[in-house]
Amino acid sequence: MSTRYALGIDFGGTTIKTAIVAQDGRIISRGSVPTGMPASPEKLLATTADACLRQVEAARLALTDLCGAGIGMPGTVNQETDCVEYANNLGMTSFPFVRKLRDALGIPVTGGNDADLAALGEYTAGAGKGASSLMLVTLGTGVGGGIIVNGKIWSGCNYAAAEFGHMVIEAGGRPCTCGRRGCFEAYASASALTAQAEKKAAEQPDSLIGKVYAASGHVSGKDILTALKEEDAAAKEVFDDYIYYLGLGITNLINIFQPEKLLIGGGISNFGDLLLNPVREHVEKYRYSRYSDRNTQIGIASLKNDAGLIGAAALTGIFDR
Ligand SMILES: [Zn+2]
Known part of the structure; x- marks a missing residue:
């Protein structure tokens, strides 16, 4: 079976970090772009989608090679509606950011709170492994x-x-x-x-x-x-x-x-x-x-700044056995 890949996205206050993560937890390619704040939710979405496409390209992969993408947002993400309900620092309320990113990329995209995803990352591939x-x-x-x-x-x-x-x-x-x-x-x-x-x-x-x-x-x-x-x-x-x-x-x-x-x-x-x-x-x-x-x-x-990216990739189910 060939290696599976997922796209991890960590949407921070000043930068959007992206990474291609292999199923063994390795980051094979990474990048980061400024959020360009202050900006409208639509503009932030376009910046994110563009950063994702460029990241996939940089890894010499196609979107169809990915099992999906996960994104961590600095706020409350409703996983039933795929809306960012509240992200104070981004000036975002009740905006279907995750749903729109999925539409823009045409692959499964799951979102979560960035701190939750950092914990998931540590659990999956860091100091919390096995707990x-x-x-x-x-x-x-x-x-x-x-x-x-x-x-x-x-x-x-x-x-x-x-x-x-x-x-x-x-x-x-x-x-x-x-x-x-x-x-x-x-x-x-x-x-x-x-x-x-x-x-x-x-x-x-x-x-x-x-x-x-x-x-x-x-x-x-x-x-x-x-x-x-x-x-x-x-x-x-x-x-x-x-x-x-x-x-x-x-x-x-x-x-x-x-x-x-x-x-x-x-x-x-x-x-x-x-x-x-x-x-x-x-x-x-x-x-x-x-x-x-x-x-x-x-x-x-143990994962430092990569915890959020790995946790975001984990949302796609890439590490599930
Ligand atoms: Zn307080």
Whole structure:
């Protein structure tokens, strides 16, 4: 039997990434184009269809060689109507993006939420491979994630599940973009970490992060990582606080779902063991199941930016045995 291929599409805030994925999970060809935002939904659709055609061509394949395409969107995708119900950053509401892309390409196209698909990607070909249940918690600009149960995305009754970032962990706490206060995202996102580091840097100009801040006007995640390695007390104070809230939120998620694996992804996952060890310690101390002999394994996601593309390809069923 000849190798089967699928087209994976990851529609992000600034770029549309495309890839041809083989049935063994390898990406054989990839590309990316700017979304061209701001643009109308029709224009975004045309840009996406064009990027797909060019990707297939670049791989020297024809659309008929593909078993289908999957697309991850930064919003709520209704899989019954193939509509993007709500994508805040794209200014898209109730637009049949997936259906229209299928019409434009003439092959089966399935859509899903980008964070859900990243979780599916990790489950299919990444650090979550072999787990019966998996949660991915992504620490980036916001906090997102996905839940996989027996190989399927748990998306709730309305395709809006797994918004871990909007679980309140500090009643009346920091304001969140969703309108509530004290959301996990306002404490555990990469943006929250750098914002707190900048605050601390301004208060302690003689610290390592203070000097970085004075010279450049900002403190990045990388600056914090460097400062931690240099044992900068101000950076450590900020990071300990961050770990406390991250550990608290992850313990909540584990107490509710008890997944076999929980993976941490997103930019902050580059902190590696510096992040993982204290989070594991926190969870170990506080999880309800601490007396069980079987517990959630906490790890770092392995596919990085490819998780969404592989997860999108997985929607076509290419990896099903
Ligand atoms: Zn929120």
